[in-house]
Amino acid sequence: MNFNKSYLEKFGLDKDKLPVHVAIIMDGNGRWAKKRILNRVRGHEKGTQVVRDIVKVSREFGISYLTLFAFSTENWQRPKKEIQALMLILKKFLKSELSLMQEKNIRLYIIGQLKRLPDDVANIAEKTAEATKNNTGMQLNLALSYGAREEITTMVQTISNKVKNGEIDPDAISSDYIAEHLYTKGIPDPDLLIRTSGEMRISNFLLWQIAYSEFFITDTLWPDFGEKEYADILKNYQQRERRYGRVTD
Secondary structure, three states: OOOOHHHHHHHOOOHHHOOOEEEEEOOOHHHHHHHOOOOHHHHHHHHHHHHHHHHHHHHHHOOOEEEEEEEEHHHHHOOHHHHHHHHHHHHHHHHHOHHHHHHOOEEEEEEOOHHHOOHHHHHHHHHHHHHOOOOOOEEEEEEEEEOHHHHHHHHHHHHHHHHHOOOOOHHHOOHHHHHOOOOOOOOOOOOEEEEOOOOOOOOOOOOOOOOOOEEEEOOOOHHHOOHHHHHHHHHHHHOOOOOOOOOOO
16 A cells, blocks of 8 residues: 555545545536536536645545546436537646656546447556556556446346346356456445535446445535545544444454
8 A cells, every 4th residue: 555654644544445546526516616606617616626636635645546427327427518528637636747747656547338448548648557557556546428327238248248248147247257257347336435515325336346345425525625624534434334244243
């Protein structure tokens, strides 16, 4: 685990009780902008600044995996102009943050339907992921055009074809085997799922992977989310008892 001791001490966090994998549903950009009588795009731009800050502080805390829900399969139904603006913001982010990822030893990994993204966005995403593939300090998983039902459907189709072709016996299909056919292959399941903006729903995010994740819902809109609240949530997580269906003595 790569962590900054002074950062942990500053917020009173125990390095031995940190979650290995934190997943975040970043919600509230539009409402943040509406409250300020601004265009929704301004909210997304402010939200991108927060992404940068949370990635950096996650690295300082010693989080090994950070998964951010950046764009869902359902988001394609938004107005065309908003989608175009989001794609432009995403492209700028991927370009501008490469130097930070290299400096902080962060690997970028994309999960989702990369092929549905505009070619220029998909290309820069692939180039950034390739350029950072050997970094070992933290893995940033960016969920782009991601939907858990689509992920699970694709997994079922892939495994069904393997059964059909005689590559595997149906009785040999296990939970581990299924996990190896998801976008998150090789990535540990999230220990902690955070959702901003107070909405009490999963929004088709990592449905298989969050089976035993700890949840934390905050009313804070994503553009207002900061390192102090993040640290408080991690501190709350450290006080929880994770039993995985078992009982304690």
